[in-house]
Amino acid sequence: MNASDQGRQRRGPQVGPTPAGEPDFHPYHHPAAGWGAAKSVSKVLVREHALLDGPRAIMRMNHEGDGFDCPGCAWPDDTKGLHLDICENGIKHVTWEMTGKRVDRTFFAEHSVTELSGWSDFALEDQGRLTEPMVYDPESDHYVPTTWHDAFELVGRTLRSLDDPNQASFYTSGRLGNEATFLYQLMVRELGTNNLPDCSNMCHEASGRALDASLGTGKGTVDLKDWESTDALFIMGVNAASNAPRMLTALAEAYHRGAQIVHINPLVEAAATRTIVPHDFLDMALFKTTRTSTFNIQPRIGGDMALLRGMAKAVLEQAKTDPKALDQEFIERHTAYFDAYRTVCEDTSWEEIERQSGVSRADILHAAQVYREADRSIISWCLGVSQHEHGVDTVREIVNLLLLRGNLGREGAGPSPVRGHSNVQGNRTCGIDHRPGTEFLDRLAEVCGIDPPRKHGLDTVNTIQAMHRGDVKVFVGMGGNFALAAPDTPYTYEALRSCELTAQVSTTLNRSHLVHGRQAVILPCLGRTEKDHQRGGIQATSVEDSMSMVHLSVGMKRPASKHLLSEPAIIAGMARAALPDSGTPWDWYVEDYDRIRDTMAQVLDGFEDCNRRVRLPLGFRIKQPARELVFRTPSGLAEFSAAPLPDVVPEPGTLALGTMRSHDQWNTTIYSDNDRYRGVKNLRTLVFMNKDDMRDRAIAEFDPVDIVSTAKDGSERRLDGYLAIPYDIPRGCAAGYMPEMNVLCAISDYSEQSDQPLMKHLKVTITRS
Numbered sequence: 001m002n003a004s005d006q007g008r009q010r011r012g013p014q015v016g017p018t019p020a021g022e023p024d025f026h027p028y029h030h031p032a033a034g035w036g037a038a039k040s041v042s043k044v045l046v047r048e049h050a051l052l053d054g055p056r057a058i059m060r061m062n063h064e065g066d067g068f069d070c071p072g073c074a075w076p077d078d079t080k081g082l083h084l085d086i087c088e089n090g091i092k093h094v095t096w097e098m099t100g101k102r103v104d105r106t107f108f109a110e111h112s113v114t115e116l117s118g119w120s121d122f123a124l125e126d127q128g129r130l131t132e133p134m135v136y137d138p139e140s141d142h143y144v145p146t147t148w149h150d151a152f153e154l155v156g157r158t159l160r161s162l163d164d165p166n167q168a169s170f171y172t173s174g175r176l177g178n179e180a181t182f183l184y185q186l187m188v189r190e191l192g193t194n195n196l197p198d199c200s201n202m203c204h205e206a207s208g209r210a211l212d213a214s215l216g217t218g219k220g221t222v223d224l225k226d227w228e229s230t231d232a233l234f235i236m237g238v239n240a241a242s243n244a245p246r247m248l249t250a251l252a253e254a255y256h257r258g259a260q261i262v263h264i265n266p267l268v269e270a271a272a273t274r275t276i277v278p279h280d281f282l283d284m285a286l287f288k289t290t291r292t293s294t295f296n297i298q299p300r301i302g303g304d305m306a307l308l309r310g311m312a313k314a315v316l317e318q319a320k321t322d323p324k325a326l327d328q329e330f331i332e333r334h335t336a337y338f339d340a341y342r343t344v345c346e347d348t349s350w351e352e353i354e355r356q357s358g359v360s361r362a363d364i365l366h367a368a369q370v371y372r373e374a375d376r377s378i379i380s381w382c383l384g385v386s387q388h389e390h391g392v393d394t395v396r397e398i399v400n401l402l403l404l405r406g407n408l409g410r411e412g413a414g415p416s417p418v419r420g421h422s423n424v425q426g427n428r429t430c431g432i433d434h435r436p437g438t439e440f441l442d443r444l445a446e447v448c449g450i451d452p453p454r455k456h457g458l459d460t461v462n463t464i465q466a467m468h469r470g471d472v473k474v475f476v477g478m479g480g481n482f483a484l485a486a487p488d489t490p491y492t493y494e495a496l497r498s499c500e501l502t503a504q505v506s507t508t509l510n511r512s513h514l515v516h517g518r519q520a521v522i523l524p525c526l527g528r529t530e531k532d533h534q535r536g537g538i539q540a541t542s543v544e545d546s547m548s549m550v551h552l553s554v555g556m557k558r559p560a561s562k563h564l565l566s567e568p569a570i571i572a573g574m575a576r577a578a579l580p581d582s583g584t585p586w587d588w589y590v591e592d593y594d595r596i597r598d599t600m601a602q603v604l605d606g607f608e609d610c611n612r613r614v615r616l617p618l619g620f621r622i623k624q625p626a627r628e629l630v631f632r633t634p635s636g637l638a639e640f641s642a643a644p645l646p647d648v649v650p651e652p653g654t655l656a657l658g659t660m661r662s663h664d665q666w667n668t669t670i671y672s673d674n675d676r677y678r679g680v681k682n683l684r685t686l687v688f689m690n691k692d693d694m695r696d697r698a699i700a701e702f703d704p705v706d707i708v709s710t711a712k713d714g715s716e717r718r719l720d721g722y723l724a725i726p727y728d729i730p731r732g733c734a735a736g737y738m739p740e741m742n743v744l745c746a747i748s749d750y751s752e753q754s755d756q757p758l759m760k761h762l763k764v765t766i767t768r769s
């Protein structure tokens with residue numbers, strides 16, 4: 001650990017900008033989106049010098065035919081065709097990529113790595129776009145320019161020198177387009193390893209595992225049309241107004257239609273109140289607001305499974321006198337293990353359900369009534385449900401509840417996870433999986449003529465531990481910001497620093513370039529908004545959204561620098577250098593991405609004829625067997641689960657702390673230290689607490705507090721001097737921002753069910769500093 005890291009230890013990393021003023025907190029009472037959003041957008045456009053290009057690009061974003069896919073979240077595009085479906089945070093995100101600022105060789109000559117290590121993450125990213133490949137020079141402690149050829153040679157040579165290909169690990173952040181993804185996993189498997197950790201290991205791993213076990217598919221089964229026709233929406237553990245803002249439009253439409261909208265979240269987030277429909281300019285002009293909620297429930301952190309169990313119990317109790325409460329025919333024809341589930345519901349007492357959920361029986365009964373009275377229901381969720389010890393059981397409980405009333409395989413009904421990064425779902429579809437299936441590997445072997453390894457590889461947490469032990473010596477980061485996004489910041493830093501080589505493919509400067517191995521390279525790539533010229537002309541890349549729609553994205557902007565390469569070209573360059581005897585036509589693939597898609601069509605389920613279908617106006621939807629009531633489970637049926645309720649009630653004196661995003665950030669990229677919808681200004685180093693929990697500890701608003709987490713193995717981690725904010729959150733719960741709070745998340749604290757770090761449920765004590 002170097003000196004600047006030590007200084008950062010107690011107060012944690014300085015991630016956000018230096019505050020522009022005094023911290024401020026005033027609960028927000030305005031609708032989500034609308035003019036506040038518009039104002040915030042114009043500020044970003046000015047700051048990034050993108051006033052001319054910005055608006056032009058925004059008009060092309062998410063457009064049918066020739067636009068580029070918003071590189072922001074994975075919410076699907078409007079199905080009604082040509083439609084300007086944009087949001088504040090999508091615009092901020094695009095503008096960040098299109099910034100006029102540049103990180104060039106002069107910048108690196110002026111600032112050593114040690115100096116840059118003392119900068120905030122905000123300041124690093126704020127330097128703008130990387131412009132040419134750079135290699136770390138240990139003599140001078142500076143990054144110095146290198147050629148693409150030499151950079152690839154360094155990566156190739158180091159990979160070739162390993163005793164075992166499993167000594168390398170290849171991370172993916174969910175931005176990577178499908179074609180690059182396919183080439184990347186092909187290279188990695190041709191090298192001989194399945195070490196393919198990805199951001200999904202920290203995100204929706206639990207959802208994938210649960211849906212797979214229950215329904216034989218790793219994905220949700222509904223699309224936007226279903227959202228448009230459902231009678232009841234249950235929105236769990238997502239801050240949609242900030243993280244999936246285009247959902248606001250769907251919620252407002254649902255409300256107008258008379259649908260019920262139940263939000264389940266320890267915090268009443270802005271999407272659970274009212275909105276001004278983000279792209280309805282008339283509504284904006286008239287300040288016309290629409291409600292986006294009919295009922296809000298605030299469970300304790302981790303209390304969702306008990307709440308869902310209570311709803312199921314209520315439905316089953318009702319069924320004793322009202323046979324229509326259940327869809328008996330559906331249960332008999334399409335499901336297995338119903339009796340075991342009914343028994344576990346009957347055996348779970350209401351007292352236990354109320355205690356574990358933190359919700360009154362009356363409120364649970366009301367939610368159950370909404371569910372029972374709806375002909376068609378959708379349950380949607382995000383990280384508030386998945387990043388827990390019992391994330392898999394909880395998502396399976398969501399499916400259990402849906403199955404009771406046959407809410408599957410028909411319009412307006414089903415499970416609908418909200419995915420994170422814009423192509424995180426496509427990454428998994430196209431082979432980023434450390435536990436690949438036999439069928440997929442067989443086809444990859446046959447079509448691509450390689451002999452892929454069969455042994456499962458390392459995920460994110462296991463990669464960090466293996467680097468720390470010295471078992472993994474090469475780390476390749478395909479996008480993302482691994483150093484800061486991963487749990488246990490100091491431990492992850494040590495792990496990365498013990499590597500022989502770290503190679504980062506990135507668009508902007510970030511922490512992962514400064515926390516590096518003995519050798520390090522930065523490989524700067526084109527962003528999604530930029531024109532990708534190859535021998536075969538301008539290339540398009542395909543992406544898959546949260547609802548399994550695959551469509552093309554075409555960049556339209558002049559690249560940030562003439563030295564940038566596309567991600568497929570960078571992968572091909574590394575592959576050629578690492579696999580000199582490869583029979584894979586790497587360069588031929590990169591000349592024309594249609595050729596990659598032709599191979600994908602032969603290997604990937606649901607990609608048949610994809611070159612034609614992806615060019616249809618709205619692209620194509622990957623077939624979902626579960627949607628057709630075909631279940632690839634051991635029983636061939638949808639399987640109820642009957643897990644016991646976990647104990648999530650904090651021990652006396654301790655609190656359950658969840659880490660989350662502010663409104664003005666994209667994961668590790670921080671736009672400002674404001675969190676508009678939660679009423680916070682000029683402050684990120686905060687902790688939201690219940691006012692009674694504050695009173696018990698003699699903590700007043702803005703008092704500095706010390707937060708100490710205790711890991712499963714008993715070890716402690718701490719952050720000192722965070723400011724306490726009284727907030728409408730259940731007793732025993734607290735919340736603060738990622739990535740700062742990763743310092744509190746022990747590497748050993750991951751779910752036994754999914755290996756996901758417990759980022760939403762840290763056991764902490766909080767005392768006045």
Ligand SMILES: Nc1nc2c(c(=O)[nH]1)N[C@H]1C(S)=C(S)[C@@H](COP(=O)(O)OP(=O)(O)OC[C@H]3O[C@@H](n4cnc5c(=O)[nH]c(N)nc54)[C@H](O)[C@@H]3O)O[C@H]1N2
Binds near residue numbers: 074264265266269
């Ligand atoms: N603008 C913007 N958009 C983004 C991102 C971004 O950083 N910025 N990140 C993208 C990515 S990668 C992802 S994965 C998604 C993340 O989207 P979210 O899941 O919305 O992300 P978080 O900010 O972690 O918010 C978690 C939410 O869960 C709630 N919560 C916490 N604990 C619990 C619990 O025990 N039960 C329930 N029911 N709720 C709980 C919190 O109050 C909060 O509302 O967003 C994507 N979109």
Ligand SMILES: Nc1nc2c(c(=O)[nH]1)N[C@H]1C(S)=C(S)[C@@H](COP(=O)(O)OP(=O)(O)OC[C@H]3O[C@@H](n4cnc5c(=O)[nH]c(N)nc54)[C@H](O)[C@@H]3O)O[C@H]1N2
Binds near residue numbers: 479526739
């Ligand atoms: N405590 C805590 N930690 C968390 C979470 C949490 O809720 N709490 N959430 C977790 C989740 S859900 C996720 S998804 C991870 C996010 O983890 P990551 O995906 O690893 O992190 P990001 O911050 O999204 O990555 C940002 C970087 O990506 C690079 N980048 C941007 N666009 C492109 C591109 O087009 N190509 C390439 N090659 N690079 C690009 C830029 O250099 C930028 O600095 O964090 C996880 N960490």
Ligand SMILES: [Mo]
Binds near residue numbers: 421
């Ligand atoms: Mo994510």
